[in-house]
Amino acid sequence: MFYPQLTNAKDLLQQYDRGYRDFRRSKLQSIDLSECCLSGIDLTRSELNDSNLAHANLQGANLTEAVFVKAMLWRVDLRQARLTGSRGDRAMLIRANLSRATCDRAVLHRADLRLADLEFTDLSQTDLSGANLSYANLTGANLAGANLSYANLTGANLTNANLSRTQLDRAIVANICWEGSIVDDLDSSRVSWQDRANRDSAQIVTSFPQQVHGE
Incomplete structure (x- = not known):
């Protein structure tokens, strides 16, 4: 059942507790939903700019085309x-768990x-330019066609990740685990390699192995 365009946390939580899940196009800027359980909620095309969702449970939620610029999503x-x-843009997603999420x-x-957990x-085709992905878990992540220009990937785990056609211009690359990852069409001269071992461990190929596609 659709509940029309809520604008405050109190009304949303009341309706959620009554069983409503469809809150598409809600205008929820600068509200506090921290530590709230909102699993399965539909916030398609909703506005959550500057809102606080730290520690919130949004497992299985639908945020397709939602806007959460500068939102606090720590440990969400x-x-x-x-x-x-x-x-x-500029959202705070430190230690957020987005494993098996669809963020294309x-x-x-x-x-x-x-x-962050991005296992x-x-x-794919996501704009992560300038993002800080230090020590993020990107095991098996699909980054095909993503823009990681100027991103910080220090200590990230990219085991079995798909970086086909990924833009890494001026990205900071240090102490990364590349095992099983394949990067194609990469101009390594434009990556900010912090050590030779990381550069040499990246596999520069033209296609992705079948077992990774089928993961």
Whole structure:
């Protein structure tokens, strides 16, 4: 059942507790939903700019084309959530759990994703330019066609990640685990390699192995 365009946290939580899940196009800027359980909620095309969702449970939520610019999402649970086409420029996603989430074509320009769990997350064609992904877990993530220009990947785990056609211009690359990852069409001269071992461990090929595609 659709509940029309809520604008405050109190009304949303009351309706959620009554069983409503469809809150598409809600205008929820600068509200506090920290530590709230909102699993399975539909916030498609909703506005959450500057809102506080720290420690919130949004597992399986639908945030397709939602806007959460500069939102606080520290330790938020977004496992298996849908964020296709969403926008979260400069969002704070430190230690957020987005494992197996669908984030294709999202804009996360300059987002803070330090220590975030992005295992098997679909980040294809996502704009992560200038994002901080230090020590993030990107095991098995799909970054095909993503923009990681000027991103900080220090200490990130990219085991079995798909970086086909990924833009890494001026990205900071140091102490990364590349095991099983394949990068094609990469101009290594434009990457800020912090040590030779990282540069030499990246596999520069033209296609992705079948077992990774089928993951």
